[in-house]
Structure formats: structure tokens, C-alpha cells
Amino acid sequence: MSTPPVKLAVGDAAPAFDLETAGGGRISLDELRGAPALIWFYPAANTSLCTRQACDLRDNHRMFLDAGYRVIGISPDPVPELDRFVAEQDLPYTLASDPTHAVMTAYGAWGEKNMYGKLVEGTIRSTFAVDGSGVLTFVKYRVGTPKHIALLQEKLGL
Template sequence: MPTPVKLAVGDPAPALDLPLAGGGRVTLEDLRGAPALLWFYPAANTSLCTKQACDLRDNHQMFLDAGYRVIGISPDPVPELDRFTAEQDLPYDLASDESHQVMEAYGAWGEKNMYGKLVEGVIRSTFAVDAEGVLSFVKYRVGTPKHISLLQEKLGL
């Protein structure tokens, strides 16, 4: 398996062009001019991912007030993201990366330990991208229970 990418604050955000739940697409160019929060998660409608999604939902106004567009990215197909959005009443965009290309570019896809077994999959990660497309926050292996407090501290929210 190739060595995974490890991005750092100050790196340019890798390009992305992904289909969105509800239709349309999102590209890095679409995000220019305002900050964005990209969070990569393994699977819609699983316990930890749902907790993380709902924590972001419940704190979404805080991100909006700071000018952030929030986008969740997973390998789920768009119909599954549509269902997740509807069932959890998510107010932000979810994007589908079935090929894992964007996840690999961000270092959010690779080998991880799951229940004592090494597997390849999504590495739960969060990135803040500034208005110019530069990474202003990078966190790999995000701990779901502390995700919001970490973002509040590191992004000054």
C-alpha cells in the first residue's frame, strides 16, 4: 500500500469535484472566497458517524456565524447521503467520494486499525480551508466526542 498523504496547515487544499446529496456538485473553486470545513467520515447512518454529523448539525449556526461552509465527505453513494440528510435533518452539504480519490488526496483514506485488525478505509479527518484555498486546520484520526470542542478551540469559534 502506498504511503498515505499527510497534509499540514499552510498546504494548498487538494482539488475536489464531488456530487452532492440533493443534486449538484462541489468543487474547491466553489469554496473560494469563504472558509470551509471539510470532514471525512466512514459511513452514513453508523453510530459514530451519526453522532458526529448530529454534533455538527446542532452547532451548525456557530460555523455559519464564522462564515464557514460545512461539507461532509464519505464513500457512500448519493442516494445513501440523501437518506442520511433526510433522516438526521442535516443542514449542510454531504458529498460522495465513491472512488476515494479526494480522500486519498487529503490523506483521509488508508490503513487503520479497526477492532484489532488492520483494514483499508476512511480515516476520520477534518480540515479547515481558508478563503484562498489554503489549509488552516488539519486533524487526522478525529475523536468524535471532542470534535466540536476541538474545532471551537482551534478555529476560534
């Protein structure tokens, strides 16, 4: 397996990125400057837990918008799969493709994890809040899908 992942902390600078998005665009950290953003990493579009998490964020999207947050989901999926996910789940926020895992690695969201008792390398479900200056204000690795929204409400004061 690879070396242990980076572990970012509140107060760290968010690693820069520039990725393709569903719908044919691009998203970068520089583009997010000036307002807060919520960046969440998930293993795969159209799988049960990822779909639940995506739909929870969709159903609470107005709460994030009202607080000024832009929501960005990042997975290793190719753009056509992200396009399908957006269409099938009616997702109102940006999904970005990181097929090389470079951005996930920079955020510590790619590495060794235990899946059903077996160690594998993959996406570590993680969520980060970034302020308008590009500084991390919230970091959570190994996010529990059922409690994701409640955790964000508590920690981000939403």
C-alpha cells in the first residue's frame, strides 16, 4: 500500500486544485476564494452510501447557500458518470472528477482503509470547510453518512 495519507487540520491552507466537473466545466480552489466552500470527498457515484450522502446534501442545499457556502463533491468517477449521478439524483451543486486521486491525496482523502475486514486503498469519505481566504475551518475524516448533515450543522453553526 502507499504511504499514510496527509492529515490536514483546521487552520491549514486548503490544497489547490483544478478539476473537470459534471456538465463540462472546471472548478478550482482559486475560483472559490471570497466565500466559504464545503468540499466533500466520496468513493463512487450511484452507490448506496454515496447516493444517500449526496441526497442529504441536496435536501439541505438551501441551508448551505443561505450561509454563503458553495458545495463541491469530489470523487474518482469520470465526468460521464458524474453527469449521470447529477441527472438521476437532481443534484444542485458541483461534482468534480479526480481520476488520478491527486487532489484526494493532497487532502488526505485517499489511502488505506478497511472495507469489510480487508485493507484496500481508496477514497476516505471526508469533508472540509474552507473560508474565503482558502483556510480550512472544518476537517472531518471518515465521515459517518447518517450523521453528516447534523455534524455540519453543529460544527459550522448552520
